Amino acid sequence: MNSAVELRNVGKVYISARDGERVEALSGIDFSLRRGEFLAVVGPSGCGKSTLLSMIAGFSTPTTGEIMFEGKRVAGPGPERGVMFQDYALFPWRTVAGNVEFGPYARGIKPADRHARVQALIELVGLRGFERRYPQELSGGMRQRCALARMLANDPVMWLMDEPLAAVDLQTRIILQDELLRLWGDAGRNAERPTVMFVTHGIDEAVLLADRIIVLGRRPGRIKQVVDVNLPRPRAPLRNSPEMARLAAQVWDLIRDEAVQAITEESR
Amino acid sequence: MNLLRVQQPLDVHLRWLLPLSTLVILLASWEAAVRATHTQGLVPLPSGIYRSGTNLTLDGVIFEAMSGSLQRVLIGFSIGALAGIPLGLAIGTIPVLNRSLRMVLDTLRSIAPIAWIPMAILWLGVRGNAALFVVAYAAVFPFVVNASQAAQLIDRRLVDAARALGAGRWVVIRSVLVPGCMPMIFTGARIALSFAWASIIAAELAIGIKIAGQGRSVAGIGQLMVETLYVKRDVDALVFYMLVIGLVSLLIDTGLRRVQQRLLPWNAK
Numbered sequence: 001m002n003s004a005v006e007l008r009n010v011g012k013v014y015i016s017a018r019d020g021e022r023v024e025a026l027s028g029i030d031f032s033l034r035r036g037e038f039l040a041v042v043g044p045s046g047c048g049k050s051t052l053l054s055m056i057a058g059f060s061t062p063t064t065g066e067i068m069f070e071g072k073r074v075a076g077p078g079p080e081r082g083v084m085f086q087d088y089a090l091f092p093w094r095t096v097a098g099n100v101e102f103g104p105y106a107r108g109i110k111p112a113d114r115h116a117r118v119q120a121l122i123e124l125v126g127l128r129g130f131e132r133r134y135p136q137e138l139s140g141g142m143r144q145r146c147a148l149a150r151m152l153a154n155d156p157v158m159w160l161m162d163e164p165l166a167a168v169d170l171q172t173r174i175i176l177q178d179e180l181l182r183l184w185g186d187a188g189r190n191a192e193r194p195t196v197m198f199v200t201h202g203i204d205e206a207v208l209l210a211d212r213i214i215v216l217g218r219r220p221g222r223i224k225q226v227v228d229v230n231l232p233r234p235r236a237p238l239r240n241s242p243e244m245a246r247l248a249a250q251v252w253d254l255i256r257d258e259a260v261q262a263i264t265e266e267s268r
Numbered sequence: 269m270n271l272l273r274v275q276q277p278l279d280v281h282l283r284w285l286l287p288l289s290t291l292v293i294l295l296a297s298w299e300a301a302v303r304a305t306h307t308q309g310l311v312p313l314p315s316g317i318y319r320s321g322t323n324l325t326l327d328g329v330i331f332e333a334m335s336g337s338l339q340r341v342l343i344g345f346s347i348g349a350l351a352g353i354p355l356g357l358a359i360g361t362i363p364v365l366n367r368s369l370r371m372v373l374d375t376l377r378s379i380a381p382i383a384w385i386p387m388a389i390l391w392l393g394v395r396g397n398a399a400l401f402v403v404a405y406a407a408v409f410p411f412v413v414n415a416s417q418a419a420q421l422i423d424r425r426l427v428d429a430a431r432a433l434g435a436g437r438w439v440v441i442r443s444v445l446v447p448g449c450m451p452m453i454f455t456g457a458r459i460a461l462s463f464a465w466a467s468i469i470a471a472e473l474a475i476g477i478k479i480a481g482q483g484r485s486v487a488g489i490g491q492l493m494v495e496t497l498y499v500k501r502d503v504d505a506l507v508f509y510m511l512v513i514g515l516v517s518l519l520i521d522t523g524l525r526r527v528q529q530r531l532l533p534w535n536a537k
Contacts, residue, residue: 054428057428057432058431058432059428059431059432076431077428077431077432078432078434079432079433079434081432082432082433083428083429083432085425085428085429087425089423089425089426089428089429090429091426091429091430091443091444091447092534092535093447093448093450093532093534093535094534102430102433102435102443103433103434105439105443106430106433106434106435106436106439106443107434134533134534136534150433151433153433154433154434160432
């Protein structure tokens with residue numbers, strides 16, 4: 001068996017907190033993530049891409065269908081599936097080191113045994129010298145790196161990333177994209193890489209990072225198309241290349257109409 | 269018009285001189301007015317307050333009474349914290365518990381703590397436990413209210429983040445819920461302490477009336493004031509006690525804020 005995650009006819013219905021209406025967020029999602037692949041999920045606002053990610057993370061359960069992770073049904077969150085949140089969700093009462101350390105601490109690893117790993121990760125993401133700062137004292141890009149190091153501390157085989165670079169400025173985003181690729185193992189072999197599910201608004205970003213792109217439609221969210229990104233790795237040198245631009249335009253064509261619709265509907 | 273002009277900061281010396289001279293003028297005219305109308309004994313004199321204060325400080329009476337009261341405040345406050353924080357956190361996290369207990373708690377909370385004094389005396393007697401009961405009663409609700417609200421407002425994503433990092437129920441409670449609620453619990457603690465301090469004075473005043481001077485009740489600042497009123501009839505001392513009560517609550521609040529800055533450095537702004 002070669003798939004890390006299997007989604008079988010997954011649907012999600014929830015009751016809107018605003019008006020008590022029944023909202024079908026996702027419907028009939030059938031899909032498999034290959035082990036070691038980098039998958040991006042794009043789609044207009046309200047297509048349920050974050051909902052999909054949070055169900056694989058185990059924060060919520062599908063209304064219909066089932067989600068399998070490494071052959072077992074997902075019943076809740078687990079340290080083998082690391083999650084990165086859009087606005088970081090760092091613990092404000094813990095320092096950088098304290099945040100990075102949280103995973104090993106939560107799994108009951110002794111302080112002496114986790115110290116070296118934490119220190120190495122802090123250096124890996126370039127936060128050396130900031131160990132004792134609190135998240136509020138860091139810039140957006142540094143918080144993002146801290147969140148990344150925190151996720152990596154558990155050595156997860158799967159990275160679930162919910163618009164992790166949406167809140168940083170453009171220059172920082174470019175730098176972090178390159179770092180993300182490097183940490184994932186852009187130059188390495190598939191078998192050694194973690195499986196990634198990367199939810200994003202950025203179509204260029206999806207093309208730059210991913211092996212495949214799932215394009216979701218809205219109301220209810222369903223898979224509209226799966227786009228293969230057949231570009232060689234490492235990807236960083238291909239940034240702004242014509243091939244990438246062509247793929248991005250192709251993906252944008254799939255989304256445009258519904259994205260326009262989403263803007264007007266959201267203001268209602 | 270002052271409003272229309274560019275505001276210059278006051279001269280450094282002037283900044284201290286102005287309030288100080290207000291105080292001196294106020295005290296001097298107060299003293300003069302009392303002496304002119306011969307109302308000493310009914311209206312306190314600034315010079316008399318100073319004299320009483322010095323005497324009561326030198327012979328240690330004020331310290332003895334104050335330590336009695338403070339002791340009860342601290343014990344009552346601790347009981348309030350130990351009962352109120354876990355209860356509040358539980359209510360804030362378990363909706364069923366919230367729904368079941370909220371109405372009863374809100375009703376109890378609406379009863380002024382000092383209204384319990386007669387019942388407390390009936391059940392616990394006048395030896396100090398009645399006052400302690402009233403103080404604990406006053407202190408528990410700010411803890412319950414603030415802890416439960418903090419727990420309800422806790423950022424769900426932080427809980428999700430912790431669970432995704434491998435945290436089980438107890439780690440989530442200990443390392444996310446409790447630290448996340450600490451700032452609001454501290455605010456509750458400051459309210460609880462000021463309630464407790466206000467209640468101990470009221471309770472001691474009420475309990476002290478019948479038995480002051482007979483040496484039966486445990487002496488606190490409230491009892492001392494009752495004795496001063498009925499037995500000694502010393503208005504200067506009464507005002508001195510009032511000033512001390514104000515000073516102590518100011519010190520307590522400042523102290524708690526310091527503790528908060530020390531314990532929650534991430535929350536200090």
